[in-house]
Amino acid sequence: xxxRDQKGFGHLGLLLVAVVIAIVxxxxxxxxxxxxxxxxxxxxxxxxxxxQTESRALTSGNCSGAGSVNIGPxxxxxxxxxxxxxxxxxGGHVTPIDHQYYNGLLANSAxxxxxxxxxxxxxxxxxxxxxxxxxxxxxxxxxxxxxxxYRIVIAHTCSFLTYVDLVTSLDANIxxxxxxxxxxxxxxxxxxxxxxxxxxxxxxxxxxxxxxDLSRPLQGFVDYADYSGESWKPxxxxxxxxxxxxxxxxxxxxxxxxxxxxxxxxxYDIDGKLIGNWFLQGSGGYHAASNTAQNYWVGHxxxxxxxxxxxxxxxxxxxxxxYPKPAGYSGGSGGLxxxxxxxxxxxxxxxxxxxxxxxxATVGQSSGLVKYELTGKTYLLxxxxxxxxxxxxxxxxxxxxxxIQGVILAQLTGARTLKFEAFPGETAAQVSGFDGNAKxxxx
Numbered sequence: 268x269x270x271r272d273q274k275g276f277g278h279l280g281l282l283l284v285a286v287v288i289a290i291v292x293x294x295x296x297x298x299x300x301x302x303x304x305x306x307x308x309x310x311x312x313x314x315x316x317x318x319q320t321e322s323r324a325l326t327s328g329n330c331s332g333a334g335s336v337n338i339g340p341x342x343x344x345x346x347x348x349x350x351x352x353x354x355x356x357x358g359g360h361v362t363p364i365d366h367q368y369y370n371g372l373l374a375n376s377a378x379x380x381x382x383x384x385x386x387x388x389x390x391x392x393x394x395x396x397x398x399x400x401x402x403x404x405x406x407x408x409x410x411x412x413x414x415x416x417y418r419i420v421i422a423h424t425c426s427f428l429t430y431v432d433l434v435t436s437l438d439a440n441i442x443x444x445x446x447x448x449x450x451x452x453x454x455x456x457x458x459x460x461x462x463x464x465x466x467x468x469x470x471x472x473x474x475x476x477x478x479x480d481l482s483r484p485l486q487g488f489v490d491y492a493d494y495s496g497e498s499w500k501p502x503x504x505x506x507x508x509x510x511x512x513x514x515x516x517x518x519x520x521x522x523x524x525x526x527x528x529x530x531x532x533x534x535y536d537i538d539g540k541l542i543g544n545w546f547l548q549g550s551g552g553y554h555a556a557s558n559t560a561q562n563y564w565v566g567h568x569x570x571x572x573x574x575x576x577x578x579x580x581x582x583x584x585x586x587x588x589x590y591p592k593p594a595g596y597s598g599g600s601g602g603l604x605x606x607x608x609x610x611x612x613x614x615x616x617x618x619x620x621x622x623x624x625x626x627x628a629t630v631g632q633s634s635g636l637v638k639y640e641l642t643g644k645t646y647l648l649x650x651x652x653x654x655x656x657x658x659x660x661x662x663x664x665x666x667x668x669x670x671i672q673g674v675i676l677a678q679l680t681g682a683r684t685l686k687f688e689a690f691p692g693e694t695a696a697q698v699s700g701f702d703g704n705a706k707x708x709x710x
Contacts (some may be wrong), residue, residue: 288647309424338387339389352531379470384469385465388421393421421460426481427481429476437466507519532574570580575646618642622640632682640694640695674690
């Protein structure tokens with residue numbers, strides 16, 4: 268009996284050893300899969316150098332090949348009225364926005380799912396995120412937004428991706444291949460799609476669209492670490508750079524920006540100068556792990572050209588509403604078109620810099636203290652009429668509106684250190700220097 272028990276324990280021991288080896292082997296395989304080199308060979312046979320760490324984060328390895336591909340638009344152009352460029356600042360989008368906005372023919376009044384969302388090129392859908400469960404009643408308005416929307420990332424290669432957001436529904440074929448999602452859930456998937464294939468629908472609102480080229484980091488951010496919370500941002504690329512000539516011409520015909528670069532721009536930093544993005548000292552950058560609250564933008568500041576009319580500078584201030592107001596101050600949204608309340612907090616506001624002299628692109632440490640007056644903004648057509656923000660037009664120019672609404676003071680105390688203060692409701696003559704409400708920003 269003793270020998271039988273000992274033999275039984277021996278088999279059990281061997282089984283346990285086998286289980287341990289299997290577990291260790293599986294763990295090792297997962298580590299290998301997570302760290303194995305991704306493809307570097309492009310379709311042209313040339314090796315492509317790109318950020319493989321970022322590629323794994325965005326694709327979960329569900330990609331193949333490397334290098335860019337020719338793309339088309341994310342919606343059929345006969346369903347598009349106009350396209351807003353990269354770089355808008357509005358509400359909680361304090362720094363220039365890293366996606367374009369495709370507007371359907373009835374941009375603000377179409378019913379949900381009126382228009383098609385299509386794959387810009389062959390590839391794999393690698394990520395689908397559900398935005399939430401609230402379904403608005405049409406037409407969509409900024410006051411009653413829906414959260415029953417989807418964000419879709421497509422890997423065309425391991426180094427070249429596109430994404431669309433605010434998709435009001437997934438196409439039935441795509442939805443059947445995605446795990447059930449709700450309440451902001453996301454899923455890593457690998458769903459092959461072909462160029463022009465319908466992947467979803469949208470209506471009553473704009474479609475977000477952007478290109479990420481992981482082999483082509485932007486040169487206009489002085490510190491990529493500031494964007495670790497949205498680490499794809501430094502790889503935002505101009506869509507028309509990847510279109511054939513006929514496609515580019517058809518897409519640009521829908522663009523309302525005519526100034527180069529026509530796709531828009533988000534990276535305006537010049538090291539040692541005022542222009543560009545700044546982050547409140549200690550806030551951790553754009554969207555750090557320690558700063559994931561709904562009002563993360565409160566620590567943001569941007570001094571950059573308008574996204575439609577880059578001849579005009581915009582001051583975009585994440586904590587503007589937190590500065591003390593003089594008696595009788597009535598506030599406002601800087602005269603901009605959005606009435607969004609930034610998730611319940613109206614801290615962020617945007618203004619035209621009435622006279623950008625000295626030019627923020629030339630303001631450095633030697634400039635000392637600079638002072639700018641702020642006004643509201645309106646967009647005017649070539650004939651002087653006000654643009655309705657809802658229909659195609661070209662020759663649009665930004666114009667000051669509503670009189671002086673405040674003053675900002677700025678002084679670079681180091682190449683990447685800025686002392687800044689806003690004075691809502693004041694004029695330049697009423698502001699002589701910083702007081703105890705000044706803030707320090709870095710980048």
